[in-house]
């Protein structure tokens with residue numbers, strides 16, 4: 001538990017275009033201890049997804065240092081220590097629910113095939129998917145699809161779960177439920193979660209800390225600790241006065257920055 | 259009303275056939291230009307052997323041409339999709355080859371391979387080849403960026419990504435090309451028979467035309483389009499089987 005989950009120093013993040021490059025976020029300094037639930041908030045296009053993609057080793061940084069679990073992001077990805085949940089679930093339409101969840105056991109060379117079958121049934125049960133094994137993604141609701149995507153990420157038992165607006169396309173009722181289920185999965189597994197959202201309420205409700213990003217120029221605007229207004233296991237009431245005040249404060253901050 | 263979508267087109271076809279049957283004699287069009295539907299149908303009963311002995315060679319050539327042409331197209335598409343240098347070197351050659359009209363190419367193929375079935379199979383294969391090649395190359399590249407990243411997150415090998423992502427993703431485009439190829443394969447076989455053959459529906463069409471036997475000519479046309487329809491139905495059946503459950 002002594003290693004940090006993510007450690008970034010003067011990180012430059014952006015996209016290379018041949019010899020040119022466009023910087024999206026600069027001077028990112030960030031330390032995420034293991035086991036933290038961190039939410040990342042910011043306006044559209046500020047670089048939230050790009051930041052997650054660098055941690056996931058789907059994109060190389062333009063400069064600066066980053067370690068994931070004390071090692072290079074690539075090592076963490078190759079060891080399946082990082083998992084990723086996409087906004088659109090990204091289920092393969094030709095595979096059933098159980099076949100989609102089993103995908104990490106089917107691709108990825110030797111280590112993948114060592115996954116015990118019990119993990120699949122456990123993940124299905126944990127996400128309330130029992131009975132839907134043989135459905136195709138086209139036969140699922142948006143919320144069910146997102147549950148399948150989370151189950152698929154969990155069967156590798158990653159130490160860090162990267163979630164890119166996983167509930168962004170869901171209705172509020174479903175989203176609130178999945179928020180609570182995610183919190184209880186997080187408590188049970190003790191993994192680190194980096195959770196991107198553009199919903200201020202969601203960011204405040206879920207996170208132990210919030211990172212607020214701003215655009216033009218892209219940067220970390222503020223890192224805010226929410227633990228003082230929550231209980232020890234990161235629980236809170238949505239209607240709690242301190243939470244409501246916090247949401248209003250973050251909204252003001254974002255409005256001033258843009 | 260559940261069967262309207264089946265009954266309506268049957269009604270449409272029957273009404274046109276009925277109009278053809280009864281209005282044609284009144285119109286004064288001579289029988290050697292257009293026979294009535296009943297006379298065309300009669301050919302299938304009175305000259306069953308003639309139709310069958312010409313249908314089978316064409317069917318064999320079309321099916322074999324369809325199979326080999328599309329198989330080659332799929333294999334070349336995979337090669338071109340994953341071997342960048344080979345694609346850059348040879349795709350322009352394939353493009354050039356495709357611009358040669360099949361009618362200009364066919365006599366050369368007949369000269370090389372003689373009058374048997376082989377040249378017809380080759381002609382049918384060639385006209386199936388290019389559309390499937392292009393569709394399959396596009397299909398293999400049609401996975402979304404998120405799907406590619408999912409496989410990268412899982413450290414999937416190139417071959418695993420091909421087998422589990424690119425190949426299934428290419429199926430919708432492959433099948434839409436295969437459906438069209440059912441008709442073009444039959445056209446290829448018939449064109450080959452026109453240029454040099456003594457049997458097959460193409461040969462029958464030429465003979466019947468020169469002998470003013472319009473009933474045989476039309477019967478040959480009905481037989482060849484039946485062949486296309488049967489091939490199309492077979493492909494559609496396989497497609498439905500392979501892609502059951504897929505979102506449309």
Ligand SMILES: Nc1ncnc2c1ncn2[C@@H]1O[C@H](COP(=O)(O)OP(=O)(O)OP(=O)(O)O)[C@@H](O)[C@H]1O
Nearest residue numbers: 015022024042043044045046047048049050051198
């Ligand atoms: N492949 C790419 N090449 C070049 N620029 C890109 C690429 N992808 C994204 N960008 C740019 O990087 C910036 C940040 O994009 P990013 O997707 O990280 O934003 P985001 O904060 O996730 O937005 P949203 O909330 O809309 O998802 C945007 O200005 C975008 O135009």
Ligand SMILES: [Mg+2]
Nearest residue numbers: 048049050164
């Ligand atoms: Mg994004």
